[in-house]
Amino acid sequence: MTSEVMTYEEQDHVGVITLRRPEAMNALTYESYQLLEDYVRNTKARALIITAEGKAFCSGDDVKQILGAGAPSPEEFRERSKRAGGMTPAAEALLTTSVPIIAAVNGAAVGWGMELALMADIRVASEKAKFGELFVLRGLCCDAPGLGRLAQLVGRERAAELLFTGEVIDAAMAKEIGLVSRVVEPDALMPTARSIAEKIAANPPLAVQALKEGLRRTLEPDWHDTGRWASEQIQRLRQTEDSKEGVAAFLEKRQPVYRGC
Numbered sequence: 001m002t003s004e005v006m007t008y009e010e011q012d013h014v015g016v017i018t019l020r021r022p023e024a025m026n027a028l029t030y031e032s033y034q035l036l037e038d039y040v041r042n043t044k045a046r047a048l049i050i051t052a053e054g055k056a057f058c059s060g061d062d063v064k065q066i067l068g069a070g071a072p073s074p075e076e077f078r079e080r081s082k083r084a085g086g087m088t089p090a091a092e093a094l095l096t097t098s099v100p101i102i103a104a105v106n107g108a109a110v111g112w113g114m115e116l117a118l119m120a121d122i123r124v125a126s127e128k129a130k131f132g133e134l135f136v137l138r139g140l141c142c143d144a145p146g147l148g149r150l151a152q153l154v155g156r157e158r159a160a161e162l163l164f165t166g167e168v169i170d171a172a173m174a175k176e177i178g179l180v181s182r183v184v185e186p187d188a189l190m191p192t193a194r195s196i197a198e199k200i201a202a203n204p205p206l207a208v209q210a211l212k213e214g215l216r217r218t219l220e221p222d223w224h225d226t227g228r229w230a231s232e233q234i235q236r237l238r239q240t241e242d243s244k245e246g247v248a249a250f251l252e253k254r255q256p257v258y259r260g261c
Contacts (some may be wrong), residue, residue: 003031003050005029005031005035006018006032006036006039007020008039008043010043010044012198013046013073014045014046014047014048014049014194014197014198015039015047015049015099015129016048016051017036017040017048017050017051018051018052018053019032019050019051019053019057019058020052022052022053022055022056023054024059024062025054025055025058025059025108026054026056026057026058026059027054027058027059027060027061027062027063028058028060028061028066028112028113029066030066030073030074030077030108032062032220033077033088033089033090034076034077034080036093036116037080037089037090037092037093039101040094040232041097043097046099046100046200047099047100047101047102047188047196047197047198047200047201048097048099048102048144048197048206049101049102049104049193049194050103050104050116050120050190050196051102051104051105051193052104052106052107054106054107055106055108055128056106056108056109056113056117057103057105057106057107057108057113057117057129058109058111058117058194059113060110060115060134061109061111062250063247064138068072072084073227077089077181081231084227085224085227085228086227086228086231087144087223087224087227087228087230088144088227088231089096091115091119091144091209091227091256092157092223092224093224094116094119095144095145095220095223095227096223098209098211098212098213100121100208101119101121101122101208102120102121102122102123102124102193103117103119103120103122103124104124104126104192105125105126105129105131105171105189106126106128106189107126107128107129107130107247108128108129108132108168109129109130109132110130110131110132110134111132111133111134111135111138111211112143113144114131114132114133114134114146115143115145117131118145118146118149118150118161119145121172121212121215122181122196123179123180124181124183124184124192124193125175125180125182125183125184125189126171126175126181126183126184126185126186127171127172127183127184127186128186129170129171129172129174129180129183130168130169130170130171131168131169131171131179132162132167132168133146133150133162133163133166134166134168135163135166136163136164136166137164137246137249137256138243138246138250139237139240139242139243139244139245139246140189140234140237140238140243141175141230141232141233141234142163142230143227143230143231144226144227146163147226147230148220148221148223148226149163150163150179151220153177153178153179154178154179155177155178158177161197167182171183188216193241214236221227240261241258241259241261242256242258242261245257245258246258
């Protein structure tokens with residue numbers, strides 16, 4: 001299963017999704033979101049790795065396509081959102097799948113790229129990885145994972161600092177605060193992620209699925225409720241002058257001036 005922006009490969013019960021827009025820091029287009037959703041929903045693997053080509057893991061939304069032009073999202077994307085209960089469809093797929101997910105974070109994971117890493121059950125980071133919830137700098141609220149998973153991993157105070165400031169942290173700091181489980185040399189990233197995935201895939205799949213469901217029941221919020229709320233906030237905030245200024249400042253490579261409106 002191959003496209004110009006993302007690929008899926010499966011071997012020995014381990015699936016690998018690879019983001020393939022290195023020239024754009026693997027920023028997500030509507031096509032990327034749809035492929036990501038489809039790969040997760042359709043996988044037959046017993047464990048899934050998500051990684052990326054190039055220097056970045058994922059820089060989040062493609063600002064020019066999704067935030068900059070002001071054009072509505074494609075009809076298919078809106079229909080998928082309805083079927084996902086108002087959530088970002090790819091997020092709904094990732095948060096509800098029974099397949100264990102490992103994020104092999106090779107570089108910067110910021111904005112929805114950090115959300116993507118948060119939706120994994122296990123995060124392995126290259127020494128070159130960086131993490132940042134940049135939504136506040138675009139005048140926006142983060143998606144459901146930033147609300148429902150970040151505080152679980154790093155505690156409420158650290159989560160609040162990352163969300164409210166938009167600070168970007170390096171892999172060492174991410175390990176120190178519990179955001180990732182391992183930090184490895186770049187060449188060891190995929191071998192480490194694959195080793196973990198192969199250990200998971202070698203175990204009884206129904207037992208692994210039950211354990212993942214148990215973690216979900218014990219620790220996680222109602223994703224559909226949180227996701228709907230986050231989507232509503234994002235749509236509301238996208239109409240504000242501050243959000244438009246954040247996007248314009250990013251595209252024009254200048255410091256934004258926020259006015260609270």
